[in-house]
Amino acid sequence: MNSTGKEDLRIRLLVVDDEQTIRKLCCTVGEALGFVCLEAESGESALALLEEHSVHMILSDMVMPHMSGLEFLEKVKKLLPRTEVALMTGHGSIETAVQAMKLGAYDYITKPFSPLEELRLFLRRMAEKVRLVEENEFLRQRTDSETAVHGIVGTSTRIQEVLRMVARLKDTRTPVLIYGESGTGKELVARAMHFRGAFAGRPFVAVDCGSLVPTLIESELFGYEKGAFTGALKSKQGLFQAADGGTIFLDEVGELPLELQAKLLRVLQEKEVRPVGSNQRIKVDVRVIAATNRDLETAYKNGTFRKDLYFRLNVVTLFVPALRERRSDTPLLVHWFLERYAAGQELHVSSAAMKALMQYDWPGNVRELENCIERAVALGNGRVIELGDLPPSIASGADMMPPPVVHTSKAAVLDPDLAGEIEIAEVAPTNGRGAASTTDLEDIERATIQRVFEQVKGDKALAGRMLGISRATLYRKLKRYNIGIGIAREPSHTLQ
DSSP states (O other): OOOOGGGGGSOEEEEEOSOHHHHHHHHHHHHHTTOEEEEESSHHHHHHHHTTOOOSEEEEESSOSSSOHHHHHHHHHHHOTTSEEEEEESSOOHHHHHHHHHTTOOEEEESSOSSHHHHHHHHHHHHHHHHHHHHHHHHHHHHHSTTSOTTOOOOSHHHHHHHHHHHHHTTOOOOEEEEOOTTSOHHHHHHHHHHTSTTTTSOEEEEETTTSOGGGHHHHHHEEOTTSSTTOOSOEEOHHHHTTTSEEEEETGGGSOHHHHHHHHHHHHHSEEOOBTOSOOEEOOOEEEEEESSOHHHHHHTTSSOHHHHHHHTTEEEEOOOGGGGGGGHHHHHHHHHHHHSTTSOOEEOHHHHHHHHHOOOTTHHHHHHHHHHHHHHHSOSSEEOGGGSOHHHHTTTTTSOOEEEEEEEEEOSOTTSOOEEEEEEEEEOOSSSOOOTTHHHHHHHHHHHHHHHHTTTOHHHHHHHHTOOHHHHHHHHHHHTOOTTOOOOOSOOOO
């Protein structure tokens, strides 16, 4: 199903029954629950429909002409193993139920539905399972595969806006221009946009336009023929051809010389490249994601960047915030990098060190923070990262600013495709009055973990993903702060 917008987030239900009145009744109940409902009068027509439309749930009659409900169930489970299938029958029996369960059915319900509320509750429970399975799959991917959010860690409002834009753009061919300071993670955003969507199985080619030698940029981007210049002993495919069918990421596109900007514009307009030394043009089909830390609007007004290329690239603009603009994410990022560079170690950050990390302005952004944590792990004692393990420029500023205070705000769960919300702690510098003690950072950490843990109803796996820390680290934090007593684990997302 190629629907867009909010309908992408809705449960899709297929009702299969040879009686039209039953189909209409089930669709009416499903639509009242907010589902997108499809219907088919037989198992054969339902299988044909499933070739073109994806669904989350199927409610099928047990007794139908030509193909029985059990036969249909067996075929669906081979075709779509993750789709939940439930059966309706007026001849319910234990034997039938056992056979259906063995074939992978979710459950079965007897008809006529009396009262009708029974059908409503049945479909609602079925949809809750679908939501939980989808959420767990997202969390597994986010932790274990390249199609995750590629290290984009944070619960601040600013980074949530970025993730929502990624979710909207991941399946489109629309050119995207990513703005952000050096080190903010522009390439991570581009990779997330590629690997989380329809292009995931296709090439992703990253080009650092600022590091290419000017005399070689054209041949690198568009390729060259044998003998095109001294040293060209054989023909070579360019980076645009290498990215054919997928995505090319042009980092620091503002550094391209004007002559190359004109040739790049031609490639974007004509969707073809001409290798250096060749008279032949080669068709390419690529999605272009460009990034820059320069103000390209000012650059084209000053004549240093082509205006027509600017508007060709700037169809959709995405701003990646500087780390100082999302300070509340700093502790999560610190733990994320500790897990990377000190995996399995009982390594903590002292209050003084965390205070310095929180108050530093990070001109090099997340990349600088990562380098800082890697350095601290290498220099530390393997147990606690102290203030002295940090670079002097960071450690020296620990007492120059007042410690932060805690405010609360709403931020969406890191999965931009799910609609849940979680209350987290936003950390901001004080104005110098009412300064807190040096132990406030522990209070901040405790409050943040407490709120996250309560909001996810004790789901440790989801809490760990939200905080950007491993389950083992979360367990240590919960024990240290005595969090979790009396909180019962419940599903994180349920249908209302």
